[in-house]
Amino acid sequence: MRSIAVIGANLAGGRAVEALRQSGFDGQIVLIGEEPWRPYERPPLSKEMLWDPSNTADNFFLQDDSWYADNKIDLHLGMRAEALDLASGEVSLSDGRLIPADRILLATGGSARKLNIRGADAANVHYLRTRDDAVRMAADLVDGARIVVVGMGVIGAEVAASATKLGCKVTAIEPLAGPMIRSLGPQFSQWLGEEHRNRGVDTRFGRGVSGMRVVDGRVSEVELDDGSLVACDAVVVGVGIAPEVGLAKGAGIATDNGIVVNRECRTSHPNVFAAGDVAQQESFFGGRIRHETYQNAAEQADAAALAMLGHESDYCRPAWFWSDQFDLNIQFCGHIPVDAEVTVRGQIESNAFAAFFRFDDVIVGALTVNRPAEMSIGKRLVERRHHASADQLGDPDFSLRELLKPAR
Template identity: 40%
Template sequence: MHIVIIGGGLGGSTTAGALRDQGFDGDITLVAQERHLPYDRPPLSKDYLSGSSSFDDDVVLHPRSWYDEQRISLLLGRRATTVDPQGRRVTLDDGATLEYDKLVLATGSTARTLDLPGADAQGVHTLRTREDSDAIQAEFGEGRRLVVIGAGWIGLEVAASARGAGTAVTVLEHEELPLLKVLGPEMGQVFADLHVEHGVELRPGVEVTEIVVDGGRATGVRLGDGSTVEADAVVIGVGAAPDLELPRAAGLDVEDGVLVDASLRSSDPDVYAVGDIAAHDHPSYGRLRVEHWNAASTHPATAAAALLGGDAAYTDPPYFFSDQYDLGMEYVGHAPQGSYTRVVTSGDVGKREFVASWLDGSGRLLAVMNVNVWEGLDDLRGYVGSQESVPEETLQVMSQG
């Protein structure tokens, strides 16, 4: 059997490893569009961007020798251009073809940009690749002015790294608070206060109309009220879009992601999808697509088991983490704005040492976020996504501290 994996990021590399771990002895080909060995992306906006970690030692997932030892044919710098499910064939950008028995799509996401005048000027950046991170880091420094458009996770992490390098930072956000759609106003305010305390000029509720350009390079950002925020560089951090070109052209069922069942199998029984692009059938949350590291790292075990004939289902709740200044956090579950009734906190929010719990009207726990608290969370997390109401005493995980 020959299994082809398209996508050289965490999802693709981990799928290849999971197949070997689960006893697959056939052929594996991993097609990676970038010329780098497969690497982890979260450090690009965290430790690697701040200069505190090495790409080769800390960001690359495995050395080249690992792929050789695992008998994984790694095609670097190669792009899949078409998938033919009927012929079970993948065509690459040089015209070569790969015949497959099973196919795994792990194409990930691309950084969203803005349709604005000046968005393609020098000094305007998005963040998705190592090269993007290197280019942004080169803009940091004392006396430098960085404008970040978007107060989501990427925008805020870039802002934190830039401030750590002494850069003057302004964050522009359309909503009234950072992370509003993800965390709601209660916890969005925590991150607003965090960045203001660290010297970021946070400007919520603004409209960006143009990136001002002089001599081909960005020099500022113009707002809807006509004012201009001066800048030496601009980072557009307005989210990511799943890379669905291949599965859509191949005729797979696609909406905002590749529609897959609980085993990550697509509408074609020989094609699977993992990571950012997989809109999977979750037992607690229904149809769900998650653009976070955890999906790319945990989907592959389920997909590999199903590929090899097992009765596999992916049931993990969504998980993500962030590090900004002295704040470290983890979030488990799914509680977008409008889905919850109340937020219960345990600990000291002002000191940013607390646990926040999002509950619906029946007392069911939708999500938990721990901020600078790392122990004693198992009982509480056990209720995430459950149909059982969580006891009030369980919510107070900090009461014994």
């Protein structure tokens, strides 16, 4: 094997090229990205880069520019991969060049889902996916601005918190019963919704958006599905992403809700691998899933790099993510079955607590708020499919580390 092409200069793509060199591969590595920037961290886009408009992505790059030259990574930035020719082992670029590749990693991520309503393409309607998106959004998040946030998943909730911190008057619209309800479950979604309300966010849960009224190319009012109108200076939409599967489909590679991979991160073609937001993988809890988390993109990229080099690789882990909103550090690992038993450790009203979710006495999920040390244990309990009683998990005097000790 002489050459590897990594398509997607994002976290997954960036971590993959690092892992390839660290694992001893000395052949050609080409990293292809549509943005003009080398790989950077995306979590700051909804926080630090909005809090300080003078901020740049300079502090968030994965590596210095010189690292790529020193490690002989051939960067093709501001460039789109148009097609894969798997018979000849080549990647076609938007400028007409052909890149030879014995192995290909698709780290193509996803694009922000757009609202299919009138006014959704106005100049002051923002979708947050890239550094440039954050720069444009920050220009509208000024003190006193009326901001409507549509969708209260992780991105929407974080932007709502950041805009409130900046002095904006925020109205949050969410069709479901509360923020981040798919991740946190009903009980803790309700708690988070109350925290946003307590800090001044006008929350409209159980409501959808039916249209936008545009004046001089900008949205001036958002119309809800109950007929009410919300005046605004800008709109932020966070309704999820659509996985970028076009390259894979065009090459005849199996796709579903993403690019289908096995536990080696290998697609239906033996020389093509996928990692990150775009990869539909085997779920730790059964079935298949696509994780949109920092942890998954970084760790799956490492696993894919090993597999491309022929090393043993077996990637299948529970999802873990964090979210910083206001003064709340929220972390979650695992999943929450509908009939899970919930045990809370600490007081929810203190905003410093942990919650554990059990199914048949097996810990399948762990949530912490402002208690990161307990998440470091909680992740291991979930990964080991550990059994524990409600009395043990809920007792603040019981050390959770005792559960990690091997049985005598």
